[in-house]
Amino acid sequence: MKKFLLSIAALAMSLTVSAQVDVQHQKAGVVEQCPYFAQQNVVVQKAAKKIAANQRWLGYYNSDALTESHKGMGIPGYPGDNKVAICLSEDILKPYVGKNIVGMRFGLTEEIGNSSVSLFKQSGSAPGAVCRNVDVQNGAVGWNEVKFDEPYTIQAGETLYAGYSYTQLSNDKDYKSFPFSAVEEGLENQSLWVYCKIGNNAGWNEFNMGGANMSIQVLVEGDFAEYAVLPEDFGTLKGGMNKDLSVAVKFMNNSKEAVSSLGYVVSVDGVAGSEQSVDVSPTVGVGAYGTFKASVPCGNTEGLKEVKVEVTKVNGHKNGASSTVANGKISIADKMYERNVCIEEFTTEKCGNCPRVAGFLHTYLEEADPTRVFAVCHHAGYYTDWLTKACDNKLLYLFNDNRGSFAPAMMFNREPAFDSQYATGQKDNVTIPGSAAQIKTITNYYLDETMADAKLDMTLTYDEGESKVIIVVTGESNKGYDTENALLTVYLTEDNVKAKNQSGASKFYHQHVIRDYNSNWGDPLTWNDNKFSATYEFDVDEAWKKDDLKVVAFLNKHNTKNRLDNRIENVTGKDLIEKPTAIESVGSADNAVEVARYNAAGQRINGKQKGLNIVKLSNGTTLKVVVK
Known part of the structure; x- marks a missing residue:
């Protein structure tokens, strides 16, 4: 399963939780970055005291990286x-079972005065009883290290929490209100646990770090191999027959030195290939995470195949890690298709937190390729409002959170790619992006790194006299696609719908509002030789703005027994009224000419490039041009 590294979000608005709602709730807590430095690179390397050869730092990241003061x-x-506190989950602790936690360190960007460092047992899904504790006088800028009076032995199957106490100030214009060191390094999509008062209730709450990892690490002591690299499983990937698939394998370096080269062996359905070698550049430091590409042969037969990638050598030496194998699967088909992305947002007018997150999506879509990225908004998750449709409430099933649903939230092709402390199996289809950059990171993964077993096309015929739109959706699939369980969902959406009473924003316009749809979970299809065609007719209300209407259609699965098995295979969409996207749409009276061209990432390009192009003209006009 792919996890995502998400960038720091500079969020200036504190979030609130309704004390009256225990089933549907606004997601509590986003950790804010000091606003004066939100756009700067603030990470430095500060070495703390040298540890013994039989010791390792362990946290969400394991290096000496720190945030600069202030x-x-x-x-x-x-x-x-x-x-x-950070959560040292069973998966994080697994390679260290039987070893001892002998101390801890935490990083600060401001002095916090007296503090207390604690190691907690787990209670439910939050920190519980304290099993080790040390008082700290005058928590200082930089790393603060402590040793426990008695070691704690890590047990199999347990989850621990490690953290410290401090006094949080309320002035968001004071450096001292932002004392946490946190860096974008290490494990991905990790939360921070905060014991604080929300409303009248004090307790532990899960906060979103926006992709940064807290500078909190425990010191583990035991017998460590000199050369040890631990690879991570990579889930199920798609490949084509008679081709080699490049698989990105993430690993953690627990060796005595930086990793510059690796040896590995790939096995497909139990048949091992020869040992291969790969250079790691830049090198991956001690305690740091890295990625290497393994070449996996897909073979000449279709089907789902078991894959093992064993890391055998580290810098030419035998890999002595406790776990040396990354497991995954590859689905091999005769042909594969480019995969588009459907982003589904959960919001309501009662959610004061939602306008900010909706703004992240709007910002990202300004640069996204409109022929490959589509959005739909469900008005549910935190109560309902005047725009809620029946399908919106039905889709709350996709929240794999045993406390209920929440808003704001988003899904990306309904992929169960996100960590959740509360979810069954600790995976969820929904997440809360902390920035437009986070949305881009997730979306680009599916656009660039995944393929689809099916594709869709669409034609629209708008009958203005009858106020109807006729939608014809066609599709085709490879032989490996599960057409029997494939469903077709079709939405008619409208942008720029003025809010009636949006919490958290005085003036707000809703985007991607569902005006009509075919069914809650999609309709079954009749396939003929791996192809289908389906026709729908939707009424178009005269009050709806025709230029803001779009039709979005996707192939999806609905598993009533497994919330994590409802993915969208592929999606397409079109504007009801086609908008001009070419340079020729500019009036010629001013004889404007092109002076610069950029891709969707903002990089300057020479000439046309497939996808979204941003074109600047001599008259100061900027155009978005889709090059096919």
């Missing part, structure tokens, strides 16, 4: 005598 993070919206 450039930290904090939660000024939740002032008081707080505690913060």
Whole structure:
């Protein structure tokens, strides 16, 4: 399963939780970055005291990286005598079972005065009883290291939490309100646990770090191999017959030195190939995470195949890690298709937190390729509002959160790619992006790194006299696609719908509002030689703005027994009224000419490039041009 590294979000608005709602809730807590330095690179390498050869630092990241002073993070919206902690899950601790936690360190960007460092047992899905504790006088800028009076032995199957206490200030214009060191390094999509007061209730709450990882690490002591690289499983990937698939394998370096080269062996359905070698550049430091590409042969037969990638050598030496194999699967088909992305947002007018997150999506879509990225908004998750459709409430099934649903939230092709402390199996289809950059990171993964077993095309015929739109959706698939369980969902959406009473925003316009749809979970299809055609007719209300209407259609699965098996295979969409996208749409009276061209990533290009092009003209006009 792909996880995502998400960038730091500079969020200036504190979030609130309704005390009256225990089933549907606004997701609590986003850790804020000091606003004066939100756009700067603030990470430095600061070596702490040298540890022994039989010791390793362990946290969400394991290196000495720290945030510079006065450039930290904090939660000024939740002032008081707080505690913060990271979750050392069973998966994180698994390679260290039987070894001892002998101490801890935490990084600060501001002095916090007296503190207390604690190691917690798990209670439910949050920190519980304290099993080790040390008082700290005058928490200082940089790394603060402590040793426990008695070692703690890591047990198989347990989850621990490690953290410290501090006093959170409320002034969001004061550096001292942002004391946390946190860096974009290490494990991906990790939360911060904060003991604070929300409303009248004090307790542990899960906060979104926006992709940054807290500078909290425990010191583990035991017998460590000199050369040890631990690879991670990579889930199920798609490949084509008679081709080699390049598989990105993530690993953690637990060796005595930086990794510059690896040896590996690939096995497909139990048949091992010869050992291969790969250079790792730049090198991956001690305690750091890296990625290498393994070449996996797909073979000349279709089907789902088991793959193992064993890391055999580290810098020419035998890999002595406790776990040396990354497991995954490849689905091989006769042909594959380019995969588009459907982003589904959950929001309501009662959610004061939702306008900000909706803004992230709007910002991203400004640069996204409109022929490959589509959006739909469901008005559910945190109560309902005047725009809620029956299908919106039905889709709350996709929240794999045993406390219920929440808003704001988003899904990306309904992929179960996100960590959740509360979810069954700790995976969820929904997440809360902390920035437009996070949305771009997730979307680009599916656009660039995944393929589809089917594709869709669409034609629209708008009958203005009858106020109807006739939608014809056609599709084809490869032989490996599960056509028997394939469903077709069709939405008619409208942009720029003025809100009636949006919490958290005085003036707000909703985007991607569902005006009509075919069914809650999609309709079954009749396939003929791996092809289908389906026709729908939707009424178009005269009050709807025709230029803001779009039809979005996708192939999806609906598993009533497994929330994590409802993915969207592929999606397409079209504007009801086709908008001009070519340079020729500019009036010629001013004889404007092209002076610069950029791709969707903002990089300057020479000439046309497939996808979205941003064109600047001599008259100062900027155009978005889709090159096919």
